[in-house]
Amino acid sequence: MSAPSLEKPEGPAKPTVRRTLPGPDGLVWTMLRLHRTALWVWTGYAVISLGLLLWLWGPGASAAQKAFDTFGYSGAQENGWEGKSFPFSAWLPEFLSPLGSFDTIFYEPASLTRLLAIGIAVFAAGPLIARELELGTARWAWTQSVTPTRWLVAKLTVPALLITVCTSLLVIVYRLVWNAHGHLLIAGIGPRSFYFNIGPATVANALFALAFGVLAALVLRRALPALAVSGVVTYLVGALRGNSWPFQGRYQQPEIPVHSKAITSGGAEIRDPGCYLDKACLARHDVTGFTRQYLPSSDYWPRQLTETGILLGLTVLCVVAAFLVLRRYQPKKTRQGARG
Numbered sequence: 001m002s003a004p005s006l007e008k009p010e011g012p013a014k015p016t017v018r019r020t021l022p023g024p025d026g027l028v029w030t031m032l033r034l035h036r037t038a039l040w041v042w043t044g045y046a047v048i049s050l051g052l053l054l055w056l057w058g059p060g061a062s063a064a065q066k067a068f069d070t071f072g073y074s075g076a077q078e079n080g081w082e083g084k085s086f087p088f089s090a091w092l093p094e095f096l097s098p099l100g101s102f103d104t105i106f107y108e109p110a111s112l113t114r115l116l117a118i119g120i121a122v123f124a125a126g127p128l129i130a131r132e133l134e135l136g137t138a139r140w141a142w143t144q145s146v147t148p149t150r151w152l153v154a155k156l157t158v159p160a161l162l163i164t165v166c167t168s169l170l171v172i173v174y175r176l177v178w179n180a181h182g183h184l185l186i187a188g189i190g191p192r193s194f195y196f197n198i199g200p201a202t203v204a205n206a207l208f209a210l211a212f213g214v215l216a217a218l219v220l221r222r223a224l225p226a227l228a229v230s231g232v233v234t235y236l237v238g239a240l241r242g243n244s245w246p247f248q249g250r251y252q253q254p255e256i257p258v259h260s261k262a263i264t265s266g267g268a269e270i271r272d273p274g275c276y277l278d279k280a281c282l283a284r285h286d287v288t289g290f291t292r293q294y295l296p297s298s299d300y301w302p303r304q305l306t307e308t309g310i311l312l313g314l315t316v317l318c319v320v321a322a323f324l325v326l327r328r329y330q331p332k333k334t335r336q337g338a339r340g
Helices: 026-034 036-057 059-071 073-080 092-101 102-106 108-135 137-142 149-182 189-195 198-222 224-243 279-282 300-329
Strands: 258-264 286-293
Touching: 026 036, 026 073, 026 149, 026 224, 036 059, 036 108, 036 198, 036 258, 059 073, 059 149, 059 189, 073 102, 073 149, 073 286, 102 108, 102 149, 108 137, 108 149, 108 198, 108 300, 137 149, 137 300, 149 189, 149 198, 149 286, 198 300, 224 279
Parallel strands: none
Antiparallel strands: 258 286
16 A cells, blocks of 8 residues: 655645836826826926037037137127027027027026026916815825825925926036136126026025925915915015025125136237237237136135025925924814713
């Protein structure tokens, strides 16, 4: 007789565990899909701004640089007045020709960044928060195992991450353009205002706009009033940046010193003879080139860091206040053992 088999009986088959790559949870994907139009607008803004900056860094400065190499600062001024840097500047009427100059186009990304802060506040107050409160989609999400706190964290974190990465990249590229071609800019309010408004404070201003827009939406709970208040307050904060210390003011800040010299055929640096557009005068002084550089301002970083600290402090206060206001949306717990 053969020995009985002692094999262990097979149990129910274990389900196969599929390994998946880590990624955002359903709440993040839902938010990105819900606001995909705003995401496309933001992507378009980033691509257009970076493309314009890279063009200014490369071929966009060629006409102004050629004029500067020939006549010095006078050539840069003439290029700014004639407006021949933009590819389609020849199509502009004569009274609009300065709009096509390197000097004018140089400030366009900065103007878009300032306007974008207002747009961020309006978006955060309206479509991002207040509209969902009005339509009831927020409360519906809170009943689907998504707590109000987790909902607000996602609403703040995802836009803040996109804003920080994109705005920081724009600031870095903008400073590269400034360092490479700042000498081609016409002196005045423009370079001073621009120089004191690129840096970490630009990123902090956009984050403040997001935080205040969210807070206004949670307090007012209506889209139109919330976006109106957030837009006005963000605009006023931008105006305060331009007219009050420690914010970088257009008129209170000191003039940026400029170092300008002419170069002779022997390579020696001499004082600019002031020949303007007279080639014969330049030949008499044996001038073959020019150098010009805006010198670093001694109080740039103290002011820049002070402004950044104030804006980040206001941002933190708005975020804390938003979570405190959110507590009134929490469902009230019923007391156990309450008398009927």
